[in-house]
Amino acid sequence: MITKDRFTAIVMTVIVWGLAGGVFGALFAGLYDVLSAMGLSGWQPLVAAAGTAGMITSALYSSMPVALTGAMAGVLASIGTLIALGHDAGLYAIAGIAGLAGVAGGAFYAWMADSHGQPLVETLVGLGSGLIAGTLVAVLVALTGHEAETFWLAAGVVAVVGASFQISQRWLATVGSDWVHGGLSAAVVAGLTAVLVGASIWVLAGTSALSVDGATADAMGQLRHEIAPGFVGGLIGSAVTGLILELLGFHLEDHA
Secondary structure, eight states: OOOHHHHHHHHHHHHHHHHHHHHHHHHHHHHHHHHHHTTOOTTHHHHHHHHHHHHHHHHHHHOHHHHHHHHHHHHHHHHHHHHHHGGGOOHHHHHHHHHHHHHHHHHHHHHHHTOOSHHHHHHHHHHHHHHHHHHHHHHHHHHHTOOOOHHHHHHHHHHHHHHHHHHHHHHHHHHHTTTSOHHHHHHHHHHHHHHHHHHHHIIIIIGGGSOOOHHHHHHHHHHHHHHHHHHHHHHHHHHHHHHHHHHTTOOGGGOO
């Protein structure tokens, strides 16, 4: 019989993993469309999007204060760049300035809070898990010859990422945090988060101020259309995976 505490742990795991999976699914769907529009094809956008989304989501899941520091720095730097440069603000300029601001913010946070190396290690675990998941799903899609929709891609990738991350995270984070400097860890994680935030702001706001052609406008519309099914697919896939792992005895609430 399931006790009250056990039931509460299961519910909290489903909620936390579901929300984290939703963030992953939205990132994955957006990155997949952007990379496809940039000319990548076949397995390339799937693997790259899964790895990048896994890296960012694990940073949010494992070290929320560091990730939020990077996100805040990225927002302020990106908006400031758009105001200062206007129509001349390109993707690389905004992302680069946001990244530098994130690195500075992360280093300052590590100095204030005496951070350790775990955020960077777990972010790299998320990157590796995403690359593994993207590769497995790409192989499955190639073998079946069926082009899956965004909902099913996000659900399948996030399930593999969640399981792989949870299985490998405990040991790698314990070992790796001893040899990664805390200041470097926080600075890199915050910088990566800020770069993604800066790129997102350019996509959602920067391009709207520019004169874009019809093909670009259609691509932007397709990007926004795919984010919703990606979010729902990631949410459901991650919630189900978290529930299964919790029932198998992983006790995910200890690391949420």
